[in-house]
Amino acid sequence: xxxxxxxxxxxxxxxxxxxxxxxxxxxxxxxxxxxxxxxxxxxxxxxxxxxxxxxxxxxxxxxxxxxxxxxxxxxxxxxxxxxxxxxxxxxxxxxxxxxxxxxxxxxxxxxxxxxxxxxxxxxxxxxxxxxxxxxxxxxxxxxxxxxxxxxxxxxxxxxxxxxxxxxxxxxxxxxxxxxxxxxxxxxxxxxxxxxxxxxxxxxxxxxxxxxxxxxxxxxxxxxxxxxxxxxxxxxxxxxxxxxxxxxxxxxxxxxxxxxxxxxxxxxxxxxxxxxxxxxxxxxxxxxxxxxxxxxxxxxxxxxxxxxxxxxxxxxxxxxxxxxxxxxxxxxxxxxxxxxxxxxxxxxxxxxxxxxxxxxxxxxxxxxxxxxxxxxxxxxxxxxxxxxxxxxxxxxxxxxxxxxxxxxxxxxxxxxxxxxxxxxxxxxxxxxxxxxxxxxxxxxxxxxxxxx
Numbered sequence: 001x002x003x004x005x006x007x008x009x010x011x012x013x014x015x016x017x018x019x020x021x022x023x024x025x026x027x028x029x030x031x032x033x034x035x036x037x038x039x040x041x042x043x044x045x046x047x048x049x050x051x052x053x054x055x056x057x058x059x060x061x062x063x064x065x066x067x068x069x070x071x072x073x074x075x076x077x078x079x080x081x082x083x084x085x086x087x088x089x090x091x092x093x094x095x096x097x098x099x100x101x102x103x104x105x106x107x108x109x110x111x112x113x114x115x116x117x118x119x120x121x122x123x124x125x126x127x128x129x130x131x132x133x134x135x136x137x138x139x140x141x142x143x144x145x146x147x148x149x150x151x152x153x154x155x156x157x158x159x160x161x162x163x164x165x166x167x168x169x170x171x172x173x174x175x176x177x178x179x180x181x182x183x184x185x186x187x188x189x190x191x192x193x194x195x196x197x198x199x200x201x202x203x204x205x206x207x208x209x210x211x212x213x214x215x216x217x218x219x220x221x222x223x224x225x226x227x228x229x230x231x232x233x234x235x236x237x238x239x240x241x242x243x244x245x246x247x248x249x250x251x252x253x254x255x256x257x258x259x260x261x262x263x264x265x266x267x268x269x270x271x272x273x274x275x276x277x278x279x280x281x282x283x284x285x286x287x288x289x290x291x292x293x294x295x296x297x298x299x300x301x302x303x304x305x306x307x308x309x310x311x312x313x314x315x316x317x318x319x320x321x322x323x324x325x326x327x328x329x330x331x332x333x334x335x336x337x338x339x340x341x342x343x344x345x346x347x348x349x350x351x352x353x354x355x356x357x358x359x360x361x362x363x364x365x366x367x368x369x370x371x372x373x374x375x376x377x378x379x380x381x382x383x384x385x386x387x388x389x390x391x392x393x394x395x396x397x398x399x400x401x402x403x404x405x406x407x408x409x410x411x412x413x414x415x416x417x418x419x420x421x422x423x424x425x426x427x428x429x430x431x432x433x434x435x436x437x438x439x440x441x442x443x444x445x446x447x448x449x450x451x
Contacts, residue, residue: 031059031132031153033116033124040118041193042128046111054136054144056099057113058335061132061153067092067118073193074098074114084335095335115193128153138295177244185211185251195240203228203236207251214252218245270300277302279434285441291317292437302434309338309361311370311436312351315377316341329359336361350376368404368427370436371417374443375407383450389413394425401427416442 034043046057063070070092072083086093098113118127136147175194178201186207195201205213216236218226221243228238238245273283283300286292291314295301309332316322324344326334332342338361345351351373353359365373378385388409391397400408404427411417416439420426431439 029134029136029147030151031134032156033128033153034156035124040121040123042116042118042124044113044116046113054111054138054147056097056137058098058135058137059094059096059113059132060135061094062129063092063094063127064129065090065092065122065127067094067122067127069118070094071117072096072114073117074189097335117193124155174242176240176242178240179244179246181246181248183249183251185253186213186249188216188247188249190247197240197242199240200237201240202231203238203247205234205236205249210253211251212254213249215248215250217248219248220245268300269298270294271298272302273300277434279438282434282438282441285444286437291440292433300433302432302437304433305364305430306433306436307361308351308359308363308365308369309342311365311373311431312345312361313338313341314436314440315350315373316344319344327359329353329357329361331358332361345373348380350380364430366428367417367425367431367435368401368408370431370439371407371411371427372404374411374416374439378410378446378450381447381450383446385410387413391425394419394423396424396426399427400425414446416446 029046029048032045032047034045035041044059066087066089068085068087070083070085082097084095086095094116096113096116130153131150132153134148134151136144138144175196177194178190178192180188180190186205189204189206191202191204192199203216203218205216207213213234216228218228218238220226220241226238226241226245228236230236268280268284268287270283273280277283279302283292283302287294287300292300295304321340322344324340324347327339327343328346329342332339342351342359342361346353351359375385388406389412391400391405391409391412408417408425408427420429
């Protein structure tokens with residue numbers, strides 16, 4: 001049987017929300033590591049988080065030597081990760097991204113991240129650097145400045161006690177590997193990467209959209225079946241035998257599709273979105289569709305700005321997150337959440353960069369830039385974009401950049417964009433989250449008319 005460890009995630013599932021986040025910490029977090037069982041495993045943890053809510057983390061470090069097989073196993077079933085190893089021969093640039101779909105990675109002072117697997121060889125003392133680049137993201141998936149940056153990497157003991165189902169530092173028994181090969185249609189995650197004989201292991205099954213679990217089995221080294229019990233929907237447990245095990249899952253396609261979201265949910269969790277607000281139905285729509293979340297658990301931030309990278313990510317998700325080549329812009333990092341969306345949008349003529357060749361993914365998007373993206377997206381979809389209206393009624397029409405005149409005329413004519421309260425178009429003004437939500441809702445209505 002194939003006994004390779006899985007790579008659990010397609011690029012940061014971070015992209016489904018927009019927003020900004022600020023945090024204040026008494027001290028910067030640090031990374032702690034501890035040797036595993038001496039066979040190329042290193043446990044990693046974050047310390048000194050100061051109770052901050054962290055929804056995603058990106059760790060970048062340079063390992064000494066060649067480690068193309070390096071992999072990362074998340075600490076528990078609620079975490080998703082992707083690990084990229086750029087082997088340079090004498091050193092390996094490792095990027096690990098972690099996210100939790102519905103809740104923070106952690107809000108405590110210490111957070112066990114998971115296990116760095118070096119393929120059965122190497123040790124932390126020999127390969128780990130003294131420091132690493134750490135990026136932490138809040139609920140809105142924006143960088144938490146006070147908690148991000150260069151951080152120390154230090155050795156300590158007792159780290160493993162912070163992880164769910166992680167090994168107890170006082171246990172001396174032999175620990176056996178839990179192998180979960182990658183499977184089409186869904187993922188299976190174990191609460192630990194290794195365990196002693198008799199330990200109870202929890203498996204959590206997540207099916208992709210349009211798929212469901214068909215079979216799930218666990219086999220020991222001699223291909224004997226290990227008893228598996230269903231504890232709840234999507235959660236199973238088994239007792240670890242005295243050998244490595246392999247978890248085999250089979251997912252099958254289903255014709256079922258998720259029910260359509262209601263136009264306006266009865267209750268939104270956002271205290272800053274009132275029943276009387278003009279953007280309430282739009283916020284309800286994007287929230288129910290999973291296109292935008294709040295900047296905190298109870299705040300949507302309707303007047304906050306949106307960025308170019310965030311907007312493009314939403315359009316990419318609307319199209320089912322298709323694959324794309326590496327981005328061509330020098331300021332778009334290939335390992336960041338908006339890299340694939342920007343590459344896809346550029347390849348399909350939906351976005352262009354600035355005159356200096358950069359894209360500016362973190363720049364706030366202007367109203368005329370958003371109109372241009374809408375216009376090019378409509379052309380990409382094959383919709384009729386020939387019509388347009390006169391913009392003479394806007395006193396600042398002359399301030400619209402030449403590239404955006406036709407897109408704005410079309411967007412106004414289709415009802416996607418309207419003027420400001422004072423009657424201006426404000427083409428260079430920042431598009432707020434409330435405006436972005438409203439445009440996305442109107443775009444869905446336009447799509448029904450066009451198709």
